[in-house]
Amino acid sequence: MVVQFKVFKKPAPNGKLTIYLGRRDFVDHVSSVDPVDGVLVIDTSYLQGRKVFGQLVCSFRYGREEDEVMGLSFQKDLFLASEQIYPPKEVQPTKLQDRLMKKLGPNSYPFTFKMPENAPPSVTIQPGREDEGRPCGVEYYIKVFVGDTEEDRSHKRSTITLNIRRIQFAPSKTGRQPCTIVRKDFLMSPGELELEVTLDKQLYYHNDKIAINMIVNNHSNKTVKKIKAAVQQSVDICLFSGGQYRSTVASVETQEGCPVNPGSSLQKVVYLTPTLSSNMDRRGIALDGHLKNIHTNLASSTLLANPESRDMFGMVISYIVKVKLYLGAMGGEVTAELPFVLMHPKPDLRRMMRADSQAQVEAFRSESMAQSVDMD
Numbered sequence: 001m002v003v004q005f006k007v008f009k010k011p012a013p014n015g016k017l018t019i020y021l022g023r024r025d026f027v028d029h030v031s032s033v034d035p036v037d038g039v040l041v042i043d044t045s046y047l048q049g050r051k052v053f054g055q056l057v058c059s060f061r062y063g064r065e066e067d068e069v070m071g072l073s074f075q076k077d078l079f080l081a082s083e084q085i086y087p088p089k090e091v092q093p094t095k096l097q098d099r100l101m102k103k104l105g106p107n108s109y110p111f112t113f114k115m116p117e118n119a120p121p122s123v124t125i126q127p128g129r130e131d132e133g134r135p136c137g138v139e140y141y142i143k144v145f146v147g148d149t150e151e152d153r154s155h156k157r158s159t160i161t162l163n164i165r166r167i168q169f170a171p172s173k174t175g176r177q178p179c180t181i182v183r184k185d186f187l188m189s190p191g192e193l194e195l196e197v198t199l200d201k202q203l204y205y206h207n208d209k210i211a212i213n214m215i216v217n218n219h220s221n222k223t224v225k226k227i228k229a230a231v232q233q234s235v236d237i238c239l240f241s242g243g244q245y246r247s248t249v250a251s252v253e254t255q256e257g258c259p260v261n262p263g264s265s266l267q268k269v270v271y272l273t274p275t276l277s278s279n280m281d282r283r284g285i286a287l288d289g290h291l292k293n294i295h296t297n298l299a300s301s302t303l304l305a306n307p308e309s310r311d312m313f314g315m316v317i318s319y320i321v322k323v324k325l326y327l328g329a330m331g332g333e334v335t336a337e338l339p340f341v342l343m344h345p346k347p348d349l350r351r352m353m354r355a356d357s358q359a360q361v362e363a364f365r366s367e368s369m370a371q372s373v374d375m376d
Helices: 095-104 349-365
Strands: 007-011 017-021 025-027 036-042 051-061 075-086 108-113 123-125 137-147 159-167 179-186 189-199 203-205 210-218 226-237 244-254 265-272 286-288 315-326 333-343 371-373
Touching: 007 159, 017 137, 017 159, 036 051, 036 075, 036 095, 036 137, 051 108, 075 108, 095 108, 179 333, 189 315, 189 333, 210 226, 210 315, 226 265, 244 265
Parallel strands: 007 371, 025 159, 203 333
Antiparallel strands: 007 017, 017 036, 036 108, 051 075, 051 137, 123 137, 123 286, 137 159, 179 189, 189 210, 210 265, 226 244, 226 315, 315 333
16 A cells, blocks of 8 residues: 655745645754755756745735735734845755655755744734735745746746744643632722632643632622633734734523622632634634635744743733622622633654554555645
């Protein structure tokens, strides 16, 4: 039985250049980032003395495309890496590049871009139904073009742009179980109201159910009439100060166990599951950056090597559980917040490497190689 593996391929409009990538997801390990490696096939007779350059670009759109008038632009492009692919320089190809070049022939050339550690993960802000143009967010793409110098203006017919993603996986070590206690006293009223909130764990995977344990001890003369628990997503836009937005992605409101009268207590557990499926029509929700024909989900929490040193080009995603006690029109509210982490689990790398190694060997022994063409 011949095992085949997928290679992503994209040609230039004139067919003179073609990119081949073994993957389009590159992992940010917080302390390091996977290099972006691939192979470019060139029709050298078309060049006529010109060179071929490649660039790795991070594009940050922070405003709607239809609002760009009178030269105003809501997009910033950061060129993270640039190199000359042809004429080729002396480089040591990876195993994948070496096998691709043997399969694709003598006019194939390897390229590798080093992605900076402090660049942000791929994020897409969900547009509204009426919105047009490219959605807000952070995306990455590889650009390859023909020219005499790197500063030359590229021509569409001899230019390739291929989107890729920078992603993060959940850490192997989890933090402490989140817990907080909020006490509130009232002017002109004796005693205080105590709210204790605990989560069952600190790290959740996408589609996990979050158990929120609440204990209310009412030592005041107020009455708790209603309880609301919610999961809120926070998007911190690092390009400018004050650019932080919160959206509720899951919530529940209950009067079960209420009223909690003066001198009484209540212990209660509620469950919430934040998912994209329940927020499909919500404009402004942050999603994991997605590629054509690839399913996505709510944006994962952003892990930072140094939380105090935030990159000034991108978006930082975080989540909190917010519990609110309603005490009536005259009593006000009591609120507690707990942060948690929402991410994808880290794949079993050893099993994936064994599977990939076997797939690559079998595929290159075969005369056929599965190629996936993506034109986004």
